[in-house]
Amino acid sequence: MSFIRKPDIRYKGQRTNALGLTLRDYEGGMSTLCAGCGHDSITSALVQAFFELDIEPYRVAKLSGIGCSSKTPAYFLSQAHGINAVHGRMPAVATGANAAARDLYYIGVSGDGDSLSIGLGQFAHAMRRNLHMLYLIENNGVYGLTKGQFSASADIGSKAKKGEINEQRPIDPVKTALAMGGTFVARGFSGDKDQLLPMLKAGLKHDGFAMIDVLSPCVTFNDHEDSTKSYAHTRQFYHPAVHADFIPPAEPIRAGYDEGEAVPVQLHDGSQVLLRKVAPDYDPHDRAAAMSYLERHEQAGEIVTGLLYIEEHRPTMHAINQTAATALRDLDYSVLNPGAAALAELQKRFR
Amino acid sequence: MKPTDTSDPDYFHKVVDCQWACPAHTNVPEYIRLIAQGRYTDAYLLNRESNVFPGILGRVCDRPCEPACRRARVEDKPVAICRLKRVAADLSDEVADQLPRRPAQGNGKRVALIGAGCASLTVANDLLPLGYEVVIYEKLGETGGLMRSNIPRFRLPPEILDTEINAIVEMGAELRLNAPVESLKGLLDEGFDAVFVGTGAPHGKNLELPGRYDTDRIHIGIAWLESVAFQHIESIGEKVLIIGGGNTAMDCCRSSLRLGGKDVKVMARKPRHLLKASDWELEDAEEEQVELLLNHSPEEFIVEDGRLTGMKFARVEWHDDGSGRLKAKTLDHVVIPCDDVILAIGQENAFPWIERDMGIEFDEWNVPVVDKNTFESTRPGVFFGGDSAFGPKNIIWAVEHGHQAAISIHKYCQGESMTERLPYGMNLASTKMSIHEWSYSNDFDPAERRLMPHVSLKERFKNLDIEVELGFSYEQTLTEVERCLNCDIQTVFAAKLCIECDACIDICPVDCLTITQNGAEQELRTRLSAPAENTSQDLYVSEDLPHTGRVMVKDENLCVHCGLCAERCPTAAWDMQKSELIIPYATDEAQCPKEQKAG
Ligand SMILES: Cc1ncc(C[n+]2csc(CCOP(=O)(O)OP(=O)(O)O)c2C)c(N)n1
Ligand code: SF4
Ligand code: SF4
Ligand code: SF4
Numbered sequence: 001m002s003f004i005r006k007p008d009i010r011y012k013g014q015r016t017n018a019l020g021l022t023l024r025d026y027e028g029g030m031s032t033l034c035a036g037c038g039h040d041s042i043t044s045a046l047v048q049a050f051f052e053l054d055i056e057p058y059r060v061a062k063l064s065g066i067g068c069s070s071k072t073p074a075y076f077l078s079q080a081h082g083i084n085a086v087h088g089r090m091p092a093v094a095t096g097a098n099a100a101a102r103d104l105y106y107i108g109v110s111g112d113g114d115s116l117s118i119g120l121g122q123f124a125h126a127m128r129r130n131l132h133m134l135y136l137i138e139n140n141g142v143y144g145l146t147k148g149q150f151s152a153s154a155d156i157g158s159k160a161k162k163g164e165i166n167e168q169r170p171i172d173p174v175k176t177a178l179a180m181g182g183t184f185v186a187r188g189f190s191g192d193k194d195q196l197l198p199m200l201k202a203g204l205k206h207d208g209f210a211m212i213d214v215l216s217p218c219v220t221f222n223d224h225e226d227s228t229k230s231y232a233h234t235r236q237f238y239h240p241a242v243h244a245d246f247i248p249p250a251e252p253i254r255a256g257y258d259e260g261e262a263v264p265v266q267l268h269d270g271s272q273v274l275l276r277k278v279a280p281d282y283d284p285h286d287r288a289a290a291m292s293y294l295e296r297h298e299q300a301g302e303i304v305t306g307l308l309y310i311e312e313h314r315p316t317m318h319a320i321n322q323t324a325a326t327a328l329r330d331l332d333y334s335v336l337n338p339g340a341a342a343l344a345e346l347q348k349r350f351r
Numbered sequence: 352m353k354p355t356d357t358s359d360p361d362y363f364h365k366v367v368d369c370q371w372a373c374p375a376h377t378n379v380p381e382y383i384r385l386i387a388q389g390r391y392t393d394a395y396l397l398n399r400e401s402n403v404f405p406g407i408l409g410r411v412c413d414r415p416c417e418p419a420c421r422r423a424r425v426e427d428k429p430v431a432i433c434r435l436k437r438v439a440a441d442l443s444d445e446v447a448d449q450l451p452r453r454p455a456q457g458n459g460k461r462v463a464l465i466g467a468g469c470a471s472l473t474v475a476n477d478l479l480p481l482g483y484e485v486v487i488y489e490k491l492g493e494t495g496g497l498m499r500s501n502i503p504r505f506r507l508p509p510e511i512l513d514t515e516i517n518a519i520v521e522m523g524a525e526l527r528l529n530a531p532v533e534s535l536k537g538l539l540d541e542g543f544d545a546v547f548v549g550t551g552a553p554h555g556k557n558l559e560l561p562g563r564y565d566t567d568r569i570h571i572g573i574a575w576l577e578s579v580a581f582q583h584i585e586s587i588g589e590k591v592l593i594i595g596g597g598n599t600a601m602d603c604c605r606s607s608l609r610l611g612g613k614d615v616k617v618m619a620r621k622p623r624h625l626l627k628a629s630d631w632e633l634e635d636a637e638e639e640q641v642e643l644l645l646n647h648s649p650e651e652f653i654v655e656d657g658r659l660t661g662m663k664f665a666r667v668e669w670h671d672d673g674s675g676r677l678k679a680k681t682l683d684h685v686v687i688p689c690d691d692v693i694l695a696i697g698q699e700n701a702f703p704w705i706e707r708d709m710g711i712e713f714d715e716w717n718v719p720v721v722d723k724n725t726f727e728s729t730r731p732g733v734f735f736g737g738d739s740a741f742g743p744k745n746i747i748w749a750v751e752h753g754h755q756a757a758i759s760i761h762k763y764c765q766g767e768s769m770t771e772r773l774p775y776g777m778n779l780a781s782t783k784m785s786i787h788e789w790s791y792s793n794d795f796d797p798a799e800r801r802l803m804p805h806v807s808l809k810e811r812f813k814n815l816d817i818e819v820e821l822g823f824s825y826e827q828t829l830t831e832v833e834r835c836l837n838c839d840i841q842t843v844f845a846a847k848l849c850i851e852c853d854a855c856i857d858i859c860p861v862d863c864l865t866i867t868q869n870g871a872e873q874e875l876r877t878r879l880s881a882p883a884e885n886t887s888q889d890l891y892v893s894e895d896l897p898h899t900g901r902v903m904v905k906d907e908n909l910c911v912h913c914g915l916c917a918e919r920c921p922t923a924a925w926d927m928q929k930s931e932l933i934i935p936y937a938t939d940e941a942q943c944p945k946e947q948k949a950g
Contacts, residue, residue, distance in 0.1 A: 001734065001788040002787070002858060002915055002919055003918070004793065004794050004913070004915065004918070006858060006860050006915060007794070007795035007797070007911075007913065008797075009425050009795060009797075009860045009861055009911060010860050011424060011425045011427070011881075011909055012425075013881065013882055013884060014423055014862075014881065015881070015882070017487050023862070024860075034921065035854055035918070035919045035920060035921045036850070036852040036854045036919070036920065036921025036922070037852075037854070038852065040853075040854055041852065041853040041854070041857060043857070044853070044856070044857035060817075062915070080841050190853070191851055191852065191853065193853065203734050217852070219850075219852065219921045223850070231850045231898070232850070232851060232898065235851075235898045235899060
């Protein structure tokens with residue numbers, strides 16, 4: 001971490017977005033994570049994504065559990081809403097918030113420990129419900145905050161900094177998400193912002209549960225030679241299956257996909273994700289194919305990245321549960337609380 | 352792009368924009384840091400190495416460093432560099448006893464310096480410690496040249512001049528006042544080994560218009576200022592017109608106000624942005640209620656019954672003539688009443704005392720032909736510097752000429768080649784003290800530029816000698832030094848250590864770092880985190896990064912030298928290092944060959 005706060009300097013020629021805000025307006029407090037932590041890079045990609053999507057910071061709700069990763073929402077969008085929940089319980093809080101105010105952008109930031117150990121059940125159910133949110137797993141293969149124990153995503157045979165060898169099978173969040181019915185499943189790498197940024201933008205615009213597993217090396221406890229989640233290892237075995245471009249609705253679609261190399265996917269607000277296939281046989285609409293593609297490349301020791309699966313039209317929690325179309329805070333009190341008579345009427349139906 | 356060669360002293364020199372822009376390359380950031388530490392004497396001495404007259408220049412320097420200052424990239428106003436120089440000079444202890452003297456054993460060479468102004472005095476300053484016998488000839492009864500005769504006392508008090516000039520003369524020069532040189536040949540016959548001409552450009556330009564010689568109330572600016580300085584003139588009429596828009600015009604109008612002028616107007620031919628006067632001098636004149644009339648082209652002096660009553664001007668409009676040159680179009684004419692007119696339209700040098708048959712070539716404008724690097728004329732052993740070499744510039748240029756001429760004179764007298772000069776050198780050293788500690792103050796201070804306090808308008812006209820500028824207060828100094836971005840503290844990158852974690856890029860407050868594929872400069876500039884549009888500032892490009900073969904690019908334009916990138920980097924691939932430019936002077940030239948011989 002740094003000991004001097006990042007000064008707020010407005011320089012000549014600084015970029016502003018459609019709202020007239022600068023990148024700096026999307027930043028948060030000073031990071032207290034270790035210098036070089038992958039989580040900080042993800043934070044900076046998020047800052048850029050919100051900036052480029054011209055989203056007003058107050059229209060965002062940030063949610064997290066416990067861990068270094070779960071601290072990161074404090075480091076972007078100071079002016080957004082935020083809840084820091086209990087270890088692994090962020091999805092439940094996100095569900096409640098979502099039910100009450102459906103007009104916000106929800107972003108949950110979790111860790112591999114937070115989501116795949118204590119929080120696995122919550123994580124799975126959020127996907128099952130197709131909760132409307134962007135769910136990031138900042139995946140470093142260790143419990144960073146509690147100083148480096150293996151997490152459930154640590155690969156078999158990988159070594160801890162002190163030499164201990166992991167012997168349990170890892171839980172892969174991407175495969176888990178595919179199995180649980182996730183409608184937007186992607187993997188990125190904190191060290192490749194060019195790939196991560198359009199995925200974050202598409203994830204924020206996705207109508208449903210968007211899960212992005214971001215490999216995020218922990219420089220302090222998991223960036224050594226025998227780690228499979230270090231900067232060097234990730235760069236070496238990195239395999240982009242699809243490259244995504246995000247295209248906001250106002251921009252004309254570039255001619256790129258005519259060539260048959262790229263597939264446009266329309267998101268609910270009219271924006272597009274342009275999937276540029278790096279692997280010629282890759283189809284991001286086929287859940288089973290995605291699964292086997294992952295398996296195959298995993299056998300070869302490769303880390304597959306990109307937007308691996310997308311399904312645009314599955315009903316979200318709001319549709320399934322018929323939640324009110326308006327955020328609760330905007331409803332008239334008489335609608336929100338129809339009174340004792342209405343309650344009695346309702347109860348009659350259950351007798 | 353090729354990886355940046357940071358071993359070239361000029362690379363980092365250029366990043367220190369103030370120092371790069373200063374003709375004498377004064378080490379501005381270092382002296383500002385010394386002031387910040389309260390080390391005023393050290394700051395003064397450091398300053399003096401390159402610019403010789405910190406107290407004088409702290410008041411009246413033309414400040415080419417300020418428009419170049421990087422602070423203006425993140426805020427409108429540059430650091431008040433010149434004001435800080437004055438702080439160091441005002442608060443410095445006596446330094447005369449710390450300066451070198453002419454050694455008891457001279458080196459047997461005699462050098463004549465003509466004129467006791469800034470150029471000659473710099474030559475004396477550089478040559479005396481080497482054992483030269485230096486004789487300074489001055490036509491006036493006082494030293495200082497134009498610094499004393501042309502800059503009014505309310506801007507530059509005589510005591511300041513005396514202190515800094517005496518410090519040089521007392522190193523052991525022989526000063527001959529009231530000793531005009533009437534023949535260069537005659538002087539050379541006295542057996543000098545070399546002669547330096549530092550006589551300035553002492554002739555004010557005239558304006559030959561109808562009526563010019565029908566009255567004695569038309570004055571030539573610099574001659575008039577000289578007469579004021581030496582108290583030959585003590586009054587002026589109530590209505591005064593100053594013709595011209597440069598700094599001399601500002602000195603003339605402000606002096607007129609102190610000699611009885613009530614209605615003083617500066618008449619300029621050009622629009623405001625084309626005036627030669629420095630902004631601050633224009634502002635000071637306007638603060639004193641001088642009226643500035645733009646786009647007035649003088650046409651005639653109106654003299655009635657032998658008395659100057661006014662002046663006729665054409666009011667003009669300026670148009671681009673298509674080739675980029677401005678052409679004036681007359682709109683109408685006006686007559687502006689006046690009692691006196693002062694002409695401040697420029698200066699030129701004249702050398703009636705140089706015989707034309709002694710091997711010194713003059714060009715078509717009657718200016719001697721002088722080598723731009725050695726300052727030697729076409730006659731071996733005769734050197735020119737300051738305004739007398741290349742026409743009117745400013746004090747700090749004259750000082751730099753003096754330094755360079757001193758090197759040439761030394762080499763000439765020692766029979767060495769004048770063109771083989773020591774190159775600039777550089778020291779680079781880490782400023783990291785511990786993991787989060789730096790030897791410089793790197794926290795960006797958002798404070799705005801401090802304003803110079805002035806003597807009240809009522810007070811200042813009581814007497815010609817009242818210095819208008821009061822100097823910075825302690826609090827002002829404290830704030831202003833922190834505005835400096837320490838541009839000599841450079842971000843130095845070691846590609847082989849980088850793991851491409853992006854931490855430095857994320858923390859940089861001005862987005863001046865990018866890791867990307869290499870490319871041609873023009874194209875690369877378009878792909879950086881922040882647009883790199885200032886092409887006069889370099890891109891710092893690293894070697895290929897070990898993991899992905901991309902490069903680290905830093906846009907030198909915006910960096911505020913905060914060191915956050917270096918503090919953030921987990922592998923210390925970035926380090927903040929102080930670059931110190933090593934400028935060779937005559938003393939270094941004198942020491943170097945001996946050392947080489949010894950080695
Ligand atoms: C209920 C509960 N159990 C255990 C802990 C201890 N704990 C704190 S952080 C953490 C793991 C965090 O790991 P991860 O989510 O991967 O985040 P990282 O710090 O690696 O970013 C654990 C087990 C806790 N805070 N609360
Ligand atoms: S900020 Fe300081 S070092 Fe940089 S150019 Fe200005 S005065 Fe010089
Ligand atoms: S020192 Fe580093 S962090 Fe600071 S402005 Fe320069 S490049 Fe950016
Ligand atoms: S912080 Fe250091 S290691 Fe990380 S990208 Fe920057 S220079 Fe490289």
